[in-house]
Amino acid sequence: MTRAYGVKKGKKRKHTEPKYDRETEEEESQQQQQQQQHEEDELSGIPIAAIELKSDKPKVTFILERASLEVAKVGKTYQLLNSDEHANFLRKNNKNPGDYRPDITHQVLLAILDSPLNKAGRLQAVYIKTEKGVLIEVKPYVRIPRTFKRFCGVMLELLQKLSISAVGKREKLLRTIKNPVTQYLPINSRKIGFSHSSEKVVDMNDYVKTVSSDMDFVFVLGAMAHGKIETDYTDDYISISEYPLSAAYCIGRICGALEGKWKIL
Numbered sequence: 001m002t003r004a005y006g007v008k009k010g011k012k013r014k015h016t017e018p019k020y021d022r023e024t025e026e027e028e029s030q031q032q033q034q035q036q037q038h039e040e041d042e043l044s045g046i047p048i049a050a051i052e053l054k055s056d057k058p059k060v061t062f063i064l065e066r067a068s069l070e071v072a073k074v075g076k077t078y079q080l081l082n083s084d085e086h087a088n089f090l091r092k093n094n095k096n097p098g099d100y101r102p103d104i105t106h107q108v109l110l111a112i113l114d115s116p117l118n119k120a121g122r123l124q125a126v127y128i129k130t131e132k133g134v135l136i137e138v139k140p141y142v143r144i145p146r147t148f149k150r151f152c153g154v155m156l157e158l159l160q161k162l163s164i165s166a167v168g169k170r171e172k173l174l175r176t177i178k179n180p181v182t183q184y185l186p187i188n189s190r191k192i193g194f195s196h197s198s199e200k201v202v203d204m205n206d207y208v209k210t211v212s213s214d215m216d217f218v219f220v221l222g223a224m225a226h227g228k229i230e231t232d233y234t235d236d237y238i239s240i241s242e243y244p245l246s247a248a249y250c251i252g253r254i255c256g257a258l259e260g261k262w263k264i265l
Contacts, residue, residue, distance in 0.1 A: 061127070063181055066229060196244045197228050198239040209261060240254075
């Protein structure tokens with residue numbers, strides 16, 4: 001009797017477990033959807049940073065080439081792909097997780113927009129060109145989210161809605177625009193590409209001093225983990241170190257050199 005009772009009880013437990021699992025999955029799915037909706041509600045506009053506006057002086061434009069900003073449907077939701085969270089998804093789709101690094105773009109934008117160069121009103125704009133060929137314009141007074149998760153949410157919204165406005169205003173701080181990027185660049189400007197593979201290694205402080213004081217700068221950098229940029233619109237192609245540098249560190253050297261040239265403290 002004891003053995004029969006144990007078998008019967010075991011069968012009953014086996015029968016009820018799938019029902020419990022389904023209910024748990026439904027609850028988790030609802031929670032995820034509520035969390036996503038909450039995050040989407042928070043993304044209705046981003047703040048404007050306080051910077052000076054000095055349109056009568058030379059300025060700088062940055063172009064970030066080959067940025068890894070790609071949206072895909074993972075499970076039931078659309079997400080900005082990154083190597084940390086979506087490695088299994090990317091491998092299943094025969095893609096290299098190491099190629100999906102939106103954190104590089106995030107780090108570079110923070111380095112540019114947080115610089116004294118930008119706060120002094122000398123940044124014209126930042127343009128981002130993704131691996132898929134989407135061109136994005138970033139206004140110099142946009143306040144980019146400090147956390148990577150929040151940044152991914154903003155980029156996801158941008159790529160889905162094509163623009164993001166300032167909080168409480170209609171002005172578009174981030175927007176997708178038509179290619180090519182050359183149509184938006186200043187006419188009187190020196191366009192400089194960067195790569196560690198360039199044979200022309202220069203001291204950045206000395207290099208910017210050789211450019212006319214009334215000329216705008218356009219700097220072109222890669223926003224990817226590996227490889228080099230290939231453009232046909234640069235006037236020069238240089239390396240600023242004998243060692244490979246991260247894009248964010250490279251930005252630091254560029255901004256520092258210009259801040260020295262233009263006496264920005």
